[in-house]
Amino acid sequence: MSRHVVAAVGEIAPGDRKLVTVRGRPIAIFNLGGEYFGLLNRCPHQGGPMCEGKTTGLVQASEPGKYLYSKADEVIRCPWHNWEFDIRTGQSYCEPDRNSVRAYPVEVTAGAALVEGPYVAETISVNVAERYLVVDV
C-alpha cells in the first residue's frame, strides 16, 4: 500500500467526480458534499466505466407501493447495465451479498503535511498552502 496524491480539493466540485489512475488502476473519485470517496472505475459485472454513470438516490420499499427514498445522489449507476452501487462503500443494491465494486478510501490532507511524505505525487504538483485528496492503494 502506498498513498497517492490524486487531486487538489478544489478540482472536484460537490456532486462531481474525477477519473484518476493510481498504480495502473483507474479510480473514480467522487465528491459527496465535501466528503470524498474512491471507487474502482470498473463495474464488477462486465467492467463498465463507473465514472461515467448517473448518480441517483436509493429507492427501497417497505412493501409494494410504499417507496422509501434516501441517499440522494449517493448511488452511482453503471452506464452499461444500470447496476447500482453505493458511492460511500461500493456495495451494490442488486444482490448486495454477491456484488460490490472495490472502494478506495480518500483522505483530505494539507499540502504542508504532504511535502513531508511518504506520498507519491507523480502528476500533481503540491503547494503547501493547498489541501489535496490522497488515495491509499
Added chain:
Amino acid sequence: MTPLLAPGAIDCDIHPAVPNLAALLPYMDQPWREQVVVRGIDDLATIAYPANSPLTCRADWRPADKSVPASSLAQVRRDALDPFGTSIAIANCLYGVQALFSEDMAAAYATAVNRWMAAEWLDKEPRLRASIIVAAQGPELAVDEIERWAHDKRFVQVLLLVSGATPLGKRALWPIYRAAEKYGLAIGIHAGSAYHNPPTSVGWPTYYTEDYVSQAQAFQSQLTSMICEGVFNKFPNLKVVLLESGFTWLPAHLWRLTKFWRGLRMEIPWVDRAPADIVRSNVRLSLQPVDGPPDRDSLLRIFDHMQSDELILFSTDYPHWQFDGTAAIPDGLPADLVRKMTHDNPRATYARLLETVA
C-alpha cells in the same frame, strides 16, 4: 406396463370433468338454475381442450360410450388413481367458468362446480382433494367463494387460469391472494384462457398447436407479473403452483428476469432478492407435460439449472395425453428426486394435505 416408480404418489393435477350442464343444475342457486334452462344455455366448453384433440384425452382413456372423458368416478378410479398407486390426487376441474363476462353468473357457476365437486367426488372418494374454482372476474365474489369452502380441508388450492383478463400480479386480484394465504390454500395457475384476450401476447394464432405451445409464454408472463408486482413480498407465505405449465423454460426465463432485475431493481424496489430466489421459496410447477429433451442427461441438466429438487410436483395431467402407460415419471431420474416430486414436495406445498379430513 411400465413398473410404478413411486407407490403412494401424490398426483397434483388431474381433471375430473363436468359431464354436462344438467349435472350442475342441482347445485346451482336460483335465479341461475332457471336462467340456464330458460335461456337454453349450453355447456361452458372453451376451445382450450377441443373435444377430439388427441391431447384432450389419451386414446385408451376415452370412454367407449363417447361420454365426456374423466366425467365419472369409476373412470377416474380405474385410469387415474389405481394404475399409479396414487394415495392422493388433486382434482382441478376445467370448466369454462372463467370465460363468462358476467361476474355474477360466473360466481354462480363457480359455486355450483365446487358443490358438485364436494358432493359427487370428494364425498365419495377419499383419495381425492380439489381446487376451489373461482371467477377472478369479480375478486370480491372470488373471496366469498374461498370463504365458503375454507373450512373444508379437502379443498387445498384456489384455481386460476393462466390467461384471464389481466396480469395476475395486479393489485385488484390481491384479495384472492390474501384469502388464500390466510386459509393456507395454494394458488394454482392452470393452463387455459378465459379468451378475453388472445391466448398469445402477439395476437390470435391460427392453429391449436400455437395456442397450446404458447401457454408456456403466458406462464412466464404471469410469473414475471406476480414477482414484479410484489405479490410474494406482500404475501410471503403464499404458495403458487403452475399447473400443466411445462418447466423446462424456467431456468432460462429466470436467468433473463434476474439479469434485468439487477439493472431495473429501482423500478420495483420491493423485489429485494433475486427473482430466482423468490421462485425457490414460493413457486412450484407440476411435472406433466415434461417437454424436456429426450435423453436423461439433458433433463437432469435442467434440474441442475433449477438449483433445487423441491420445485416440481408429480402430476399425470390425467386425462390429457402426455405419456403412455404409467410412465408419468421420465426414466432415469434419481430415486431421491422421484421421492421428492411424488411425496415430499406436494406435502410441503399443500399444507392442507397433512391435516386430518373432518
